[in-house]
Amino acid sequence: MKRIWKHLVRKYNFLGIEKAETASSTRARYELAKHLIELRITAISYFRDFCLILFGIFSASFGVKGFLLTNKFIDGGATGISLLTNAVTGIPLWIMLISINIPFILLGSKIVGREFAIKTAMTISVLALVIATVEFPNVTDDKLLVAIFGGFFLGAGIGLSVRGGAVIDGTEVLAIYLSRKFGTTIGDIIGIINIIIFSVAAYFLSIEIALYSMITYLSASKTLDFVVEGIEEYMGVTIVSSHSEEIAKMIISDMERGITVYSGKRGYGKTGESKETNIIYSVITRLELNKLNTEIKKIDPNAFVVINSVKDTHGGMIKKRRLKHEEI
Structure with missing residues (x-):
């Protein structure tokens, strides 16, 4: 009797071990599949960002060297400051692009994120390299065409880079920082910065060049809005x-x-089947939208996401503030 009992105990114990091993193996396969899906999503996202940023760099470079640089036309923002300094002092444009954008990159690391700052630093560095080494033909001498199409290609380049998660012009980062600090809108701050730039251009270059440069800026900004939808x-x-x-x-x-x-409740199907669920709402900057979509796909590829434009925000908390004990 004891032998039979021991045999039964041993048999069912082995069955339990086999079940545990099977469950463990299934869990391991699930985790592996999940990590592979996340890796695939990340790889596709990085490749898409790389292509968008690369096309953006060459588009912006063509706009600057093929149209603006030879005619001493400028744009707004950090690119405009670089072009203006080059026209007045003769310092190579690629040096000015890197030098002027360094403070904005450091600021972007603080208020947007480290990944954004690294992407932006690499983007601006490659842009400077392309401008320094690649020759583009001088397309036209017609000043109106130079202003319009120079702004078009520059704006398209900036827009493609934004969709790739980086920026070519760092003044937008400064505008976000100042808007949070002083409570003004980002558009107002960018407008003030550009008024100063064009006023200086009118003094050091000519009023005519400053007026054409305003057309360049309007063309670039409208193209930028179109590219980023x-x-x-x-x-x-x-x-x-x-x-x-x-x-x-x-x-x-x-x-x-x-x-x-x-x-809330999810309602779907022909019978109107409903299921209780939590609905998340968050406000982010457009520079973070690409990252958010990628991270959501990693967690739930079937998530329903609705994105709306927000003109401005007041009160509440958009960015989490670290507590002192979290920094230790």
């Missing part, structure tokens, strides 16, 4: 997902953004 400075993102807790944690911890969580 009219994205405003701030974006409101609504996320409906069965993995809402993981997404909320990612936004708060990884992106350091505030969120609002609503209790």
Whole structure:
């Protein structure tokens, strides 16, 4: 009797071990598949960003060297300051692009994120390299065409870079910082900066060049808006997902953004089947939209995401502020 009992105990114990091993193996395969999916999404995202930024660099370089530089036309922002300094002092443009954008890159690392700052630093460095080494033909001497199409190609380049998660012109980062500090709109700050730039251009170059440069700026800004599909400075993102807790944690911890969580119901199917779920709402800058979409796809590729333009925000918390004990 004892032998039979021991045999049964041993048999079922082995079955338990086999079940445990099977469960462990299934879990391991699930984790491996999940990591492979995340790796694939990340690789596709980085490749897309690389292509967008590369096309943006060559488009901006063509606009600058093929149209603006030979006619001493300028644009707004850091690019305009670089072109103006080059026209007045003769310092090579590629040196000015790097020098003027360094403070904005450091500021971007603080207020947007390290990944954005690294992307932007690499983008501006490659832009400077292309401008220094690649020759572009002088397309036309017609000043109006130079102003319009120089701005068009420059604006397209900036827009493509923004869609790739970087910027060619760092003054937008400064505008975001000042808007948070003084409570003004980003558009107003960019406008003030450009008024100063064009006023200086009118004094040192000529009023005619300054007026044509304003046309260049308008052409570039409209093209930029078109390329990024009219994205405003701030974006409101609504996320409906069965993995809402993981997404909320990612936004708060990884992106350091505030969120609002609503209790709601999902309705779908012919019978109107409904299911309770948490709905996440967050406000981010357009520079972070690409990263947010990538991270959401890693967690839940089937998440329902609605993106709206937000003109401005007042009160509340957009960016999470680190507590002193978190910095230790």
